[in-house]
Amino acid sequence: KATVSVLNWHIELTGSVGVMDVLWASLCAAVLVLAWLARTGAPVKGLPLHSQSGVFGSTPYLLRSVLYDKVTLLQITFAELATNGFKEFTMTELFGKSRAFLFNPADLKYFFQDGFYNFEKGEEFHDSLNELLGDGIFNVDGHKWKSQRTMSSTLFTRRLLRDRMGVVFGQHAHVLLRQITAAAVTAGGSKVIPSKAIDLQPFLYSYTFDVLNMVALDRRAGALTGDKESLAFQEHFDELQKQLPTRFVSPWWKVARMFGLTESERKISKAVKGLNQIMEKLVSPFYDADGKAKDCEAAELTLPAVILNAARDEDTECSKQYLRDVMLNFLLAGRDTTASALCACIEFVCQHPEWQQKLTAEARAIFDAKGSDQETLEFDDVAESAPVADAVFMESLRLKPSVPTNEKTCVKGCTFPSGLEVQKGTKINFISAATNRLPELWGEDAEEFKPDRWITGAARKNNAFMYPTFNAAYRLCLGKDMAILEGKIALLTLFSRLHFRLADGWVPRQKMALTYFIEDLHVEVMMARP
Numbered sequence: 001k002a003t004v005s006v007l008n009w010h011i012e013l014t015g016s017v018g019v020m021d022v023l024w025a026s027l028c029a030a031v032l033v034l035a036w037l038a039r040t041g042a043p044v045k046g047l048p049l050h051s052q053s054g055v056f057g058s059t060p061y062l063l064r065s066v067l068y069d070k071v072t073l074l075q076i077t078f079a080e081l082a083t084n085g086f087k088e089f090t091m092t093e094l095f096g097k098s099r100a101f102l103f104n105p106a107d108l109k110y111f112f113q114d115g116f117y118n119f120e121k122g123e124e125f126h127d128s129l130n131e132l133l134g135d136g137i138f139n140v141d142g143h144k145w146k147s148q149r150t151m152s153s154t155l156f157t158r159r160l161l162r163d164r165m166g167v168v169f170g171q172h173a174h175v176l177l178r179q180i181t182a183a184a185v186t187a188g189g190s191k192v193i194p195s196k197a198i199d200l201q202p203f204l205y206s207y208t209f210d211v212l213n214m215v216a217l218d219r220r221a222g223a224l225t226g227d228k229e230s231l232a233f234q235e236h237f238d239e240l241q242k243q244l245p246t247r248f249v250s251p252w253w254k255v256a257r258m259f260g261l262t263e264s265e266r267k268i269s270k271a272v273k274g275l276n277q278i279m280e281k282l283v284s285p286f287y288d289a290d291g292k293a294k295d296c297e298a299a300e301l302t303l304p305a306v307i308l309n310a311a312r313d314e315d316t317e318c319s320k321q322y323l324r325d326v327m328l329n330f331l332l333a334g335r336d337t338t339a340s341a342l343c344a345c346i347e348f349v350c351q352h353p354e355w356q357q358k359l360t361a362e363a364r365a366i367f368d369a370k371g372s373d374q375e376t377l378e379f380d381d382v383a384e385s386a387p388v389a390d391a392v393f394m395e396s397l398r399l400k401p402s403v404p405t406n407e408k409t410c411v412k413g414c415t416f417p418s419g420l421e422v423q424k425g426t427k428i429n430f431i432s433a434a435t436n437r438l439p440e441l442w443g444e445d446a447e448e449f450k451p452d453r454w455i456t457g458a459a460r461k462n463n464a465f466m467y468p469t470f471n472a473a474y475r476l477c478l479g480k481d482m483a484i485l486e487g488k489i490a491l492l493t494l495f496s497r498l499h500f501r502l503a504d505g506w507v508p509r510q511k512m513a514l515t516y517f518i519e520d521l522h523v524e525v526m527m528a529r530p
Contacts, residue, residue: 122409136329166379197503
């Protein structure tokens with residue numbers, strides 16, 4: 001009926017109708033029907049998604065939940081798991097397409113290792129995130145992925161972690177401490193007092209942004225100290241993080257992008273323009289007036305130098321666009337994941353004051369061992385002597401992994417070890433947030449924040465397929481050790497001086513994003529007790 005209505009409207013305007021008109025009318029009708037279903041359908045919460053079938057499958061319910069009820073895909077997944085007895089499942093999407101959800105360690109081993117080459121990002125995933133990630137490592141497959149991973153590995157050696165990164169982390173953590181202290185001090189006051197709550201989240205994201213710029217680009221970004229361009233960059237970056245995931249549930253996003261039909265696509269377009277203007281300034285110094293890449297010192301260990309030198313060695317061209325893509329992927333990985341983890345750490349220790357006390361005691365012991373005149377920590381200070389900070393960081397990431405779910409496409413049909421059968425073209429989502437809470441892996445207290453499990457060593461018996469927070473096997477995060485060290489140094493620096501308390505009435509409100517992202521982190525800040 002909807003198609004006929006659109007055709008009648010077209011005939012009234014033009015007086016004729018052709019094959020293309022029928023196809024166009026059908027498309028318009030499908031969009032109208034989906035939009036109507038999305039607005040009028042029941043919310044997903046409590047719905048068994050795996051039971052939804054037909055032409056539209058679960059798509060209308062997903063659209064309503066994400067676009068109208070503002071529920072995140074992770075929340076939808078956990079609601080489904082609750083109604084499905086916490087079993088792996090598949091669901092039907094638009095036009096009969098399938099999506100499978102994995103969290104069983106044996107299946108993850110097949111996904112990450114044994115059947116590795118059968119799962120790719122795929123064209124749809126690449127197109128959805130192209131404006132932000134382009135042809136960067138998190139958005140490509142095959143040779144491009146392998147090449148970038150190989151080149152990037154030179155930046156994550158233990159020697160660089162010890163000799164350079166640790167120093168950078170300590171220096172920037174001290175700036176972070178100063179900026180948070182200044183923000184919490186009342187006008188004219190001399191002490192940090194709980195006068196009002198401040199949002200800690202922007203400070204943590206600026207800290208990791210500044211750190212990554214220095215480590216990967218040898219550039220002082222100055223976000224922590226208010227650099228306007230760095231803050232604008234983060235604003236555009238965050239907007240894309242929030243808006244791009246809506247494309248994974250919207251079947252008409254390409255049409256909406258073409259004509260600017262939705263608020264989300266208009267925001268994406270604006271953010272991309274602003275982000276690219278800033279990235280042009282960052283990339284241009286590596287190219288001459290003719291657009292040819294300049295020579296870099298062979299021993300220079302910055303991300304642009306590594307990429308450009310590799311291209312020169314292979315006698316290939318590295319365009320400005322490609323270098324921009326690679327740099328943005330690293331900024332996403334290095335800024336957002338570690339900042340998200342730090343937000344989770346502070347939330348959990350505020351909810352468990354005994355662990356905040358333990359963290360403060362450990363921090364002061366480490367600083368006391370360095371001497372009263374030392375204000376920054378380095379690699380050797382915390383690598384082997386900060387079990388509490390390490391346990392808090394790892395346990396927080398267990399319960400709130402920075403990337404709680406990720407997606408690949410099945411190249412050819414296969415059967416997972418659990419017996420789950422999938423066909424060619426099936427979207428595969430692995431849910432690390434679910435694996436990390438399985439009672440059979442973590443005990444009956446799997447839902448509880450208990451860093452002790454890492455100190456006693458019980459948790460460390462679980463391999464990467466049981467704790468896939470940092471991925472596993474061939475896709476194991478190259479920056480895992482860097483993130484852990486960066487997080488520990490930041491936590492110990494902050495808790496050596498400050499005490500945090502969650503603001504009255506504050507609750508974590510998760511926002512749709514590519515990583516785990518909350519709306520804010522309002523805390524009261526005071527001096528830690530002696």
